[in-house]
Amino acid sequence: MSILINKDTRLIVQGITGREGIFHTSRMMEYGTQVVAGVTPGKGGEWVLEGKVPVFDTVHHAIEITGANTSVIFVPARFAHDAVLEAVDAGLTLIVCITEGIPIRDMMKVRQYLNQQGSRLIGPNSPGMLSPGECKVGIIPGHITQPGNIGVVSRSGTLTYEVLYALKLQAIGVSTCVGIGGDPIYGTSFIDVLGMFEVDAHTDKIVLIGEIGGTEEEQAAEYISDHITKPVIAFIAGRTAPPGKRMGHAGAIVEGGAGLASDKIAALESAGVSVVEYPENIADFLK
């Protein structure tokens, strides 16, 4: 069992005919995800991946014909916010944005609009989600994890893979892994996902992977101490990152004394979370 995505997910891929879009669509289908349609403006009527997936010009049309309930977005950064808004207006309640490098002004408008419409956005700059054995939406490699009872939520991409793989080597499986993305403005927070794991009958323990920048981990710590009864294990990347330097992710920067790893670790520990020193140590706390 899982949160957000499962065997019943009917997925459309926005930007399906691009290089990344087509590559990852085929990987998602190999994993067993029901990809029911793609959307690329101007390419409606075509079929891709040996005629398995129809392409539509608009999200609205794709939903009307295929009954899709979730979208994943691979369109380039300059068009991505428009793609998210199109998906919201077409009535989708779950939208996953993989695209990296969206201007912050665009994302603030999207975020404000989402609040008004009640759709859920995961990302942007997210590796997507994976419910092992059921469904994969995004780019997380399928073979590095297996079904199990651990919920994983992360701001990172490859660091999440590192953790999933280390768990698999210890025969520990995952209910759902959610990559919330490394940008400063995002659709879904740690808190949102923690709340879902808390009520998911098939998640017994939760792994939280954070990094420097912002106050998301501190807010998560406060929420954990008030609302989460399941054990939480955390890793925070960037203990050695100097202030004022952006560490790759747009969101990973220590500014004006806020966003330090040490503050995040202290907040999480005081909320009863076990914070590990190496990502590979997480498995030891889950046994």
Added chain:
Amino acid sequence: MKLHEYRSKLLFSKCGVPIPRGRVALTAHEAKTIARELGGPVVIKAQVLVGGRGKAGGIRLVHTPEEAEEAARQILGMQIKGLPVRKVLVDEVAEIRSEIYLGVTNDRAARCPVMIASAEGGIDIEEVARTHPEKIVRIHIDPLLGLREYQARHLAVSIELPRVHWRNFIDIACGLYKAFTVSDATLAEINPLVITGDNRLLALDGKMVLDDNALFRQPDLAEMRDLDEETPTEREARRYGLSYVKLDGTIGCMVNGAGLAMASMDVINSFGAQPANFLDIGGGAGAEKVAAALHLILKDANVQAVMINIFGGITRCDEVARGILATLDEFKSDIPMVARLVGTNEEEGNKLLAEANVITATSLTDAAEKVVALAVESQLQ
């Protein structure tokens, strides 16, 4: 990306914010000409992208064109916090009655822009924020609605601005917000916004930081990048689409993914060494990009050993190995390297490295332990 004061003020001015008369000069002679045109006393201001120009002697008040020339000559020869002064702004002098702070930036936690004002502007604004936070007023702006007049008026009232200035203040606040949005800025700041002796409001100093992710639709602004803002290595990294930050340690790092790169740095640190850099090669890097990344690392004279940590999803480990080998062929470097490749095509990648006698590791901690030991060894030799 940061903009110089004179660029920022010109953008503000285009949006209706009053600024002093003045122009930028590249030479002392030009400064003299501008001072003569302006007439009367002028202020010569170093255009560099760091704070504390005044304290470093980079801002001078002069009374004649000849003095302007001499002051410009001195300032143009200066380095301020390591940055060479290549331009000076020559502005008319304003009589200052009081100094206000007015800025707009993005409030990450509130997920929207915030406008900030204080009646106690000037160089000590950060001190004011620390010691008298109640003197700093904030107002959040709905990104879909923009700044409303009543919000700007609320700021004017909150900082106890005399009523006679409200109209101008509101226009300046709306102009500043417009400059902020049309430029895709992450910061637009007037400090100080002064009330002059003849009762006008005037933006004496300006500062803007732009969103690098939005430069694709700001071609005119993108060209204003001051190359001194970045080190040559950072500039080269940007050309290859690599995310690189120079640090003070001795262990060079090459990793795919920002989070994993930070985690790798942390693990090196917990084995008692310091990373020489942050370097994220991104997703799906080919051999050429990997080679460019390794070049950047090996060019750093402080590097005593290199750790490569790749978790291949879209990135293929054999491509990474080929990039490493191509660099080694060309560079003939004695710097020891430890590579840990896992994921897509890892067997082929590790085989290629083993044939070239590159040390391999099975996990992140294993790699960090080995690379730190090698660095210590090379130091002893």
